[in-house]
Amino acid sequence: MAKGFLRRLAQRSYADHRPEQWQASAIVHGLRDIGARIVFSPDEILISGASGVHDSMLVTRRRQPRLSEERMFRLNAVAAYIFDLPLVARPDSRPAKGSRGWTRAYFETLAHTSDACAELYHQYEHEHWALPDEMGWFSLSLPSSDPQWRAMLSYWSALISPAVPARVINFYRAIEALLPTRVAQEQLLASLPTAQIRRVWGEPWKPDARRFDRMIVLRRRALRRFNALLALHGAVAAVREQLWRHRRGKAAHADQATAEYDQFGTLIEQREDSELLHYVARVALEQNWP
Numbered sequence: 456m457a458k459g460f461l462r463r464l465a466q467r468s469y470a471d472h473r474p475e476q477w478q479a480s481a482i483v484h485g486l487r488d489i490g491a492r493i494v495f496s497p498d499e500i501l502i503s504g505a506s507g508v509h510d511s512m513l514v515t516r517r518r519q520p521r522l523s524e525e526r527m528f529r530l531n532a533v534a535a536y537i538f539d540l541p542l543v544a545r546p547d548s549r550p551a552k553g554s555r556g557w558t559r560a561y562f563e564t565l566a567h568t569s570d571a572c573a574e575l576y577h578q579y580e581h582e583h584w585a586l587p588d589e590m591g592w593f594s595l596s597l598p599s600s601d602p603q604w605r606a607m608l609s610y611w612s613a614l615i616s617p618a619v620p621a622r623v624i625n626f627y628r629a630i631e632a633l634l635p636t637r638v639a640q641e642q643l644l645a646s647l648p649t650a651q652i653r654r655v656w657g658e659p660w661k662p663d664a665r666r667f668d669r670m671i672v673l674r675r676r677a678l679r680r681f682n683a684l685l686a687l688h689g690a691v692a693a694v695r696e697q698l699w700r701h702r703r704g705k706a707a708h709a710d711q712a713t714a715e716y717d718q719f720g721t722l723i724e725q726r727e728d729s730e731l732l733h734y735v736a737r738v739a740l741e742q743n744w745p
Contacts, residue, residue: 462594480522481544483511483534485569493537494594501534513544521546529604532611533597536740539655539669541572541614571617596744603744606632610736619725626732627703633743637695643739645691647681650738670737677734680727702728 477500486503493501498519503511513530515522522530524546531544545562598604606629613625634640657669684694702725 476517477514478517478521479512479547480515481513481527481531482547483513483531483542483544484566485540485542485573486511486534486538492592493534494592495530495533495597499530501530512547528611529608532607533595535611535614536607537595537655539614539673539737540577541569541611543569543615565615568615568617572615575617576614576622598744602632603740606630606736606740606743610740613729613733613736619722619729622729623725623732624703626729626736627698629736630732630739633739637699640699641691641695643735643742644681644695647678647735647738650742652734652737652741673730673734673737676727677731680731683727684731698728698732702732 483501491501491503495501498516499522500514501511502514513522513527527544527546531542534544535542543562543565545565598607609625609629609632613622613629616622616625630640630643634643652670652674654668655670656666657672658666681694684697685691688694688697
């Protein structure tokens with residue numbers, strides 16, 4: 456499998472910063488204390504378990520404004536992609552007057568949804584929480600184009616969705632953001648048996664058990680579903696048409712008969728499709744970013 460995409464910093468240029476130079480801009484729910492520091496930019500760092508605090512935080516330099524909500528959600532989406540977890544960032548500041556009660560309830564609901572999605576979809580083989588290749592300081596290149604950001608945010612929307620149809624459509628939206636044409640999507644599907652994606656580590660519940668690559672589990676499940684669809688429909692183009700026309704949902708492409716759910720499949724089939732599109736979306740993102 457490909458190496459991890461977090462680049463270890465050769466020099467801990469951020470390790471000797473004075474705490475008073477930084478401010479917490481957002482609390483990140485769903486990422487346990489793993490001792491990692493991920494540098495998004497010279498002024499933006501994701502810190503897990505900083506200064507004896509077990510919460511994960513997005514911190515910014517005090518000389519810079521706090522993160523805007525748009526920037527916070529973008530960095531949160533990147534962090535969720537890195538760990539392949541339904542992370543939720545919330546501002547570490549008082550909301551605007553007149554919206555405090557609603558804003559607080561909104562982020563609390565997202566946090567509960569994050570926990571529910573982690574329990575439903577990210578507990579492979581009694582595994583809990585992801586780990587980077589090693590602890591320490593890392594950096595990565597942020598998406599540099601609008602299609603990359605749209606794909607990243609769609610990918611996060613899928614991770615945070617407990618309903619399977621919502622996961623299906625949002626993973627497909629991530630694919631479409633990067634590969635809008637039918638031919639490009641068919642080529643991506645055809646490459647799945649040989650495609651490789653970067654590692655995302657998981658750690659079993661059992662004491663002293665070795666960590667494992669969670670993407671191997673996802674890849675195995677996705678290819679099992681892809682091969683089943685290929686055997687059923689006979690060609691990659693037909694598999695893509697089935698996923699796009701029926702599994703993705705008629706409402707997504709303005710079908711006039713949006714209330715019809717023929718060929719939508721059973722709940723188990725929908726889950727298998729969501730796992731397939733989860734893997735396909737990750738392959739598409741890694742091939743097109745950074």
